[in-house]
Amino acid sequence: MSDMFEVTILGASGGPVDGNTQSFMIRPARARDLNAVCIDGGAGLGQIVKCVLNNVGGEESLKRDEMRVESFYENDFESIDLYVDEDLTIEAGFSRGIYDLSSAGRSNTIQKAGALFHGIGEYYITHAHLDHISGAIINSPLAYGTSEDISNDKVFLGLDFTMEALKKHIFNDIIWPNLVRDGTNTINLKSIAERQGYRSNTIPDWQIYPFKVHHGNKINSDTEESVLSTVYLVSDTVSGKCLVVCGDLEYRIAPGGDCVPSEIARFLVDNVPPEKLSGIFVECSNTSSIESDKLYGHLSPIRLIKMAKKLESYYSDRYKDFDSLKLNIIITHVKKIYAEVDPRLQILEELKHHASKVGLTNVRFSMAVEGYTYFL
């Protein structure tokens, strides 16, 4: 029961299937209120309804061997054990605790889902690509004018480039009604500073650090103009435990010869003792069958393993009694391509294979699966 974070997977797809793209709803494990933040908003209320339904089934949550994953490849539904490490604690739907809070005094599913939605005070957006924002934007009219009496200051946060994109291209009365006009503040957009801890208003024990990363190049550009993205470090200031959640990112060699995500690894090693790092959610969009020039700013199994191995070596250099990297790495943003086998299962197999080859034997790999809550 020492888990500090409770992560409900609203969406973990990297497209091209729509409806459940990346969105993680996170709260302190076993908290006694409905407060939560989302990292990314590719899916929203539609998936909250689905998670609520996943909770239904009596007082007890689903047993592990009853948990099913929507796959649609070899079989339409597969066992959760193929996707999630057996030692990682999960529950179907929301955790029992927050589900019970959402149910109190509410009779129907849409109202329970609404209560959970209103508990989300902040969205930390990694970048403004549609698969990371579409759900939160379509939900946004619900941030005002409801009959629920739950406090209701929704804030979208992110680095400058993300907030500017939302202002200019989304809330512009063309793609979406301008709900952020000055003076009414129905939706707040708030830029936060790179590498600095931002104290969450929704969960005041948390400091949230954004790091800028590269996510490939713009297509329609003669120069190599970068698309940018963000990695978030969520730090619980009471316990010191930390969780890393990544937006899309690429393995890019910087002019100095180091790969860019290594800067974040160095920050981690300097600031987070190894036993305080609870887990990392990171994209691995494609299987190894995709050629490297077709990654379009995403990771592949071998590159992700290189990064994890580098993190291990940094910790090893810094901490004398450090043995090996021991944590959960949870994969998100897999592309749902045409295939015979679920690409998520293929990617997990490749990650375990490459990890074994480089001796990264104490990292536990799982896939983020929509409709489940992970305890870390």
Next chain:
Amino acid sequence: MSDMFEVTILGASGGPVDGNTQSFMIRPARARDLNAVCIDGGAGLGQIVKCVLNNVGGEESLKRDEMRVESFYENDFESIDLYVDEDLTIEAGFSRGIYDLSSAGRSNTIQKAGALFHGIGEYYITHAHLDHISGAIINSPLAYGTSEDISNDKVFLGLDFTMEALKKHIFNDIIWPNLVRDGTNTINLKSIAERQGYRSNTIPDWQIYPFKVHHGNKINSDTEESVLSTVYLVSDTVSGKCLVVCGDLEYRIAPGGDCVPSEIARFLVDNVPPEKLSGIFVECSNTSSIESDKLYGHLSPIRLIKMAKKLESYYSDRYKDFDSLKLNIIITHVKKIYAEVDPRLQILEELKHHASKVGLTNVRFSMAVEGYTYFL
């Protein structure tokens, strides 16, 4: 078996729930190929998968009394008979014909769904609000680089204001990769002319006429600058049968004293004999409990009935032997608000009440329900 159109409802919500907003996949009834067009793209491949699943269950489609609707209000699932007129022919999922075509030689659900997706040659977009485009945009990388050997020229069509919005604010390498750069034509954006029949490339027997309508005012504007939207008239040139599909629209009195959508009614009366008008898909986003200044450019039951009654009176003036308006009006884009009762059921009840008061007794009202195919 004289139905000319087969409309599969991929999404019919007007938000704020995400994941199944407006998108209609349409083909000639009982056609022998996979070709289809979509009007709007608020939902896409994610809902196509769900429709394919709805087809599974042996050789026979679901019987009417086994058909269920996801509601999440009084009950999570309700009987279809509450939503769809008993004389309107529907099937669960896709029609048996197109489902069988998609299944031939394909073993898994994602491949069947992909085949159906690749059959969609054209998206006719009513306006660029995110709830009408998000699915199609997130699906768009699938329009190239697949292992399926199905012809694959995806075209997004619409009036100028819609196409300009997609170019400037969506496919701009900020909100979405620029897949429409000159020279490669991975995605085509094509402006079509108002009130002129555009011959569909996907279904050459069809002429599609766009009409510009108003959809409220921009919020962040001192002047009354309109948000625009589109109504499409799909005309089968062989049978002469027509189907009308509306984007969001408001009942607005023009300077001449007539309401703006009446212009479309006049066009219909001048060009489509009453017996050739198969049906109208039209939004009715809100129940009558919403005050008129909170409609934000949408219809309400009483305004929709006024428009239908006006159409009846125009036909009556024009055709000597015309008795009364006899057609299916199918409601879409209902807002999923907090309530005890499913607002779709409330709106249907209000429509029938107002229709009865004005003597509009031969119009059959139904609700568009995701996951079902309607024959008109």
